[in-house]
Amino acid sequence: MIKCAKCRQIDFVQKSGIVRGKQRYFCKACDYHFTLPEVVENRKNKPRHQVTIIDIANELGISKSTVSRALRGHTDIHEGTRKMILDLAQQLEYQPNPLANALLKSRTNIVGILVPEFRHYFFPTVIMGAQEILSKAGYNVMICQSDESYETEVANVKALMNSRVDGLLVSVTTQTNNVDHFRTVLRKEVPLVFFNRVCPELDTPQVIVDDYAGAFQAVEHLIQQGYRRIAHLAGPVSLLVSRLRMKGYLDALQKHGLPVDNELIIHYDLTEEKARIYANYLLSLAQPPDAIFAINDPTAIEIMLVAKSRGVKIPQELGIVGFSNDPISAIIEPPLTTVEQPVWEMGRQAARILLEQMENPHIETYQLPTRLVVRGSSVNC
Amino acid sequence: MIKCAKCRQIDFVQKSGIVRGKQRYFCKACDYHFTLPEVVENRKNKPRHQVTIIDIANELGISKSTVSRALRGHTDIHEGTRKMILDLAQQLEYQPNPLANALLKSRTNIVGILVPEFRHYFFPTVIMGAQEILSKAGYNVMICQSDESYETEVANVKALMNSRVDGLLVSVTTQTNNVDHFRTVLRKEVPLVFFNRVCPELDTPQVIVDDYAGAFQAVEHLIQQGYRRIAHLAGPVSLLVSRLRMKGYLDALQKHGLPVDNELIIHYDLTEEKARIYANYLLSLAQPPDAIFAINDPTAIEIMLVAKSRGVKIPQELGIVGFSNDPISAIIEPPLTTVEQPVWEMGRQAARILLEQMENPHIETYQLPTRLVVRGSSVNC
DNA sequence: ACCAGTTTCGGGAAAGTTCCCGATAGTTTT
DNA sequence: AAAACTATCGGGAACTTTCCCGAAACTGGT
Numbered sequence: 001m002i003k004c005a006k007c008r009q010i011d012f013v014q015k016s017g018i019v020r021g022k023q024r025y026f027c028k029a030c031d032y033h034f035t036l037p038e039v040v041e042n043r044k045n046k047p048r049h050q051v052t053i054i055d056i057a058n059e060l061g062i063s064k065s066t067v068s069r070a071l072r073g074h075t076d077i078h079e080g081t082r083k084m085i086l087d088l089a090q091q092l093e094y095q096p097n098p099l100a101n102a103l104l105k106s107r108t109n110i111v112g113i114l115v116p117e118f119r120h121y122f123f124p125t126v127i128m129g130a131q132e133i134l135s136k137a138g139y140n141v142m143i144c145q146s147d148e149s150y151e152t153e154v155a156n157v158k159a160l161m162n163s164r165v166d167g168l169l170v171s172v173t174t175q176t177n178n179v180d181h182f183r184t185v186l187r188k189e190v191p192l193v194f195f196n197r198v199c200p201e202l203d204t205p206q207v208i209v210d211d212y213a214g215a216f217q218a219v220e221h222l223i224q225q226g227y228r229r230i231a232h233l234a235g236p237v238s239l240l241v242s243r244l245r246m247k248g249y250l251d252a253l254q255k256h257g258l259p260v261d262n263e264l265i266i267h268y269d270l271t272e273e274k275a276r277i278y279a280n281y282l283l284s285l286a287q288p289p290d291a292i293f294a295i296n297d298p299t300a301i302e303i304m305l306v307a308k309s310r311g312v313k314i315p316q317e318l319g320i321v322g323f324s325n326d327p328i329s330a331i332i333e334p335p336l337t338t339v340e341q342p343v344w345e346m347g348r349q350a351a352r353i354l355l356e357q358m359e360n361p362h363i364e365t366y367q368l369p370t371r372l373v374v375r376g377s378s379v380n381c
Numbered sequence: 382m383i384k385c386a387k388c389r390q391i392d393f394v395q396k397s398g399i400v401r402g403k404q405r406y407f408c409k410a411c412d413y414h415f416t417l418p419e420v421v422e423n424r425k426n427k428p429r430h431q432v433t434i435i436d437i438a439n440e441l442g443i444s445k446s447t448v449s450r451a452l453r454g455h456t457d458i459h460e461g462t463r464k465m466i467l468d469l470a471q472q473l474e475y476q477p478n479p480l481a482n483a484l485l486k487s488r489t490n491i492v493g494i495l496v497p498e499f500r501h502y503f504f505p506t507v508i509m510g511a512q513e514i515l516s517k518a519g520y521n522v523m524i525c526q527s528d529e530s531y532e533t534e535v536a537n538v539k540a541l542m543n544s545r546v547d548g549l550l551v552s553v554t555t556q557t558n559n560v561d562h563f564r565t566v567l568r569k570e571v572p573l574v575f576f577n578r579v580c581p582e583l584d585t586p587q588v589i590v591d592d593y594a595g596a597f598q599a600v601e602h603l604i605q606q607g608y609r610r611i612a613h614l615a616g617p618v619s620l621l622v623s624r625l626r627m628k629g630y631l632d633a634l635q636k637h638g639l640p641v642d643n644e645l646i647i648h649y650d651l652t653e654e655k656a657r658i659y660a661n662y663l664l665s666l667a668q669p670p671d672a673i674f675a676i677n678d679p680t681a682i683e684i685m686l687v688a689k690s691r692g693v694k695i696p697q698e699l700g701i702v703g704f705s706n707d708p709i710s711a712i713i714e715p716p717l718t719t720v721e722q723p724v725w726e727m728g729r730q731a732a733r734i735l736l737e738q739m740e741n742p743h744i745e746t747y748q749l750p751t752r753l754v755v756r757g758s759s760v761n762c
Numbered sequence: 763a764c765c766a767g768t769t770t771c772g773g774g775a776a777a778g779t780t781c782c783c784g785a786t787a788g789t790t791t792t
Numbered sequence: 793a794a795a796a797c798t799a800t801c802g803g804g805a806a807c808t809t810t811c812c813c814g815a816a817a818c819t820g821g822t
Contacts, residue, residue: 014795015796016795016797017795017796017798018796018798019784019798020782024784033786050487050808054808062771063771063772063773064809065772065810066770066771068810068811069770069771069810069811076769076770076771077769077770081770081771095542096809097809098543098544098545099484099489099545099807099809100777100809100810101808101810103478103484103777103808104776104810104811106777110544118508119502119506119509124505140523145512159521163479163521164479164480328712331686331709333713397766398767399768400767400813401812405767414814416813416814431778433778434779435778443801443802444803445779446803447800447801447802449779449781453780456799457800457801459799462801477779478777479779481779481780482778482779484777485780485781485806485807486779486780
């Protein structure tokens with residue numbers, strides 16, 4: 001009753017177990033195991049078939065190699081054939097599959113950008129600058145935020161590496177003390193450029209601003225305005241920006257012969273709650289400061305809000321200077337004196353260096369200038 | 382002098398032209414063309430070879446199928462073999478190549494997010510909400526901004542589709558009147574969910590807030606505060622949100638028997654410059670408004686700045702209400718009355734619906750509630 | 763007609779996975 | 793002991809593209 005799939009005979013076929021729910025048969029004559037082929041039903045589970053070069057080749061009765069050559073602008077092809085292929089490709093709306101190309105070349109044309117957050121002005125703007133350059137160069141961008149968590153940062157780096165990004169633009173978290181995950185990136189020779197929050201212990205290109213000069217100017221400005229007891233609400237020591245701005249603060253004090261009071265120097269983790277807590281703490285001191293230099297504008301603004309809620313008059317009783325010149329600084333009352341940094345340009349430069357890195361690996365540190373923008377929050381008239 | 386590459390004989394070999402700069406030969410005896418193989422030099426242009434399942438298979442002397450089964454947690458495998466494979470995979474730090482998988486399955490595990498901008502509070506926050514859900518589900522995110530330009534939006538959609546994203550989360554530009562590019566997306570059966578700025582002419586899932594109710598409440602609040610000549614600086618008519626908030630504005634006026642003055646209704650393109658221009662225009666009218674309902678918070682804030690610069694007192698001479706409750710609204714002086722919308726949640730819901738869409742396509746419109754937050758900019762006491 | 767040289771095209775490997783299905787060996791049932 | 797069944801593994805296609813290299817079909821020149 002059952003024909004052998006090989007010799008087409010019936011007599012020697014016998015049952016031989018079940019495989020994956022299907023009856024199996026064995027033909028003694030030709031020593032051959034087989035199962036009955038299922039009737040293939042409506043094969044509609046192939047939803048969207050993108051047009052491939054093979055489709056074009058079949059349509060024109062030529063080989064896929066020729067189609068590929070035409071599309072890639074090779075020379076080894078007849079002008080008429082090329083035109084024919086190009087026309088059909090356009091007509092069929094052919095889109096080359098980047099996945100196949102990526103698999104073959106091990107290049108995805110995607111760069112990863114990893115930032116601590118993008119709720120405030122700074123990081124979104126850097127990203128926009130980077131995107132401007134990268135998309136011009138034909139790269140897509142995959143953005144991750146570490147949320148100021150070391151574990152998330154490690155996980156994100158892993159995820160981006162697993163996605164086989166061609167390069168990485170990174171600003172580390174406040175908690176990043178161990179940088180082994182970035183060493184892994186370097187070991188796999190994936191270009192890596194840090195910006196703003198950099199890793200000086202790694203030999204990688206970096207884009208930063210002149211944090212020291214900016215901080216120095218800011219604090220000197222406060223001194224020139226007559227403030228004498230100047231506090232500094234600083235970032236965590238782990239970040240180089242914190243240390244550089246701190247040094248600018250200290251040197252400015254020293255230059256003008258002002259004492260350094262450790263009570264007035266606070267390192268914190270850049271969260272809003274802590275900013276409020278330390279602002280309150282500073283203003284509650286027996287000898288409160290008459291001015292505060294904040295590590296960045298969001299911090300400065302938290303201080304302003306706390307000062308306002310305590311009835312402390314700005315700038316008369318408290319001068320405040322921030323860093324970064326977020327747009328909100330010009331809007332708040334009184335407007336915030338701050339150190340302007342070319343944020344958009346930082347993104348552009350980071351992207352540029354990353355692209356260069358892909359061509360020709362080299363270490364480059366790019367430093368952008370800062371400029372003090374004096375507004376109402378520090379003019380003690 | 383030249384041996385045939387096939388029969389190893391010398392006598393019948395003759396020159397036969399040149400191919401790509403290399404001398405070609407022909408053996409009459411075996412009717413065979415050939416060129417001399419080049420001496421292969423140091424093949425060091427294979428930079429980083431990732432560990433593959435084939436490496437594991439070769440190492441253990443088994444087939445790649447078996448390795449794949451072990452790694453994918455299949456049942457058809459011996460427990461000992463699986464353990465052996467898993468151990469070696471861990472030791473070699475094996476990472477499956479997502480490109481190969483994507484090529485095979487036509488799934489990239491990437492979703493694209495397309496927004497008009499992310500300089501303000503709203504869109505970055507939505508994106509964060511969406512990312513929270515999507516990354517939990519194992520998806521990476523590719524973010525593009527159309528920069529309020531229709532052409533850029535079309536180009537971005539094309540780029541994301543070309544990158545073979547598995548789904549799309551979109552908020553359209555102010556200039557988007559033609560939606561053919563989204564029809565292309567739907568035609569290729571790529572899940573597409575709109576949020577905030579939606580396309581009602583397309584049959585797609587959408588996530589919106591109750592714009593009508595929010596606007597109605599806002600305007601009614603102004604009326605209850607005693608304002609009688611209420612202007613509306615609205616968004617472009619092309620956006621549904623504009624139309625809905627407009628309707629809320631109109632209905633609130635009507636309910637309280639206030640006349641509609643077309644002079645006080647301005648549609649604009651949501652750029653900062655135009656906001657300033659129209660704010661100035663409104664305040665320069667012979668009969669200026671005594672309150673303005675703004676389409677969103679950035680607009681409201683521009684109006685506040687213009688009013689301040691003209692010496693118009695808020696809220697005494699001009700009441701202002703915004704929409705969205707950006708953090709800056711609580712900070713500005715006076716604090717801005719605004720309609721709060723669950724922005725983060727909007728991102729979460731959009732992502733959730735997109736994920737559902739991938740499983741089981743269906744049309745769903747999700748509407749989130751709004752809530753009026755009354756602050757100083759509208760309390761005419 | 764014969765050969766050298768050029769132009770144009772096709773075949774097939776490679777990239778790394780998953781999955782279908784056949785194959786084998788071993789185990790249990792009749 | 794044959795028949796029926798299970799557990800485990802290997803082979804190879806498929807996904808799409810690029811690229812190497814050989815093959816065929818030309819062109820001229822002798």
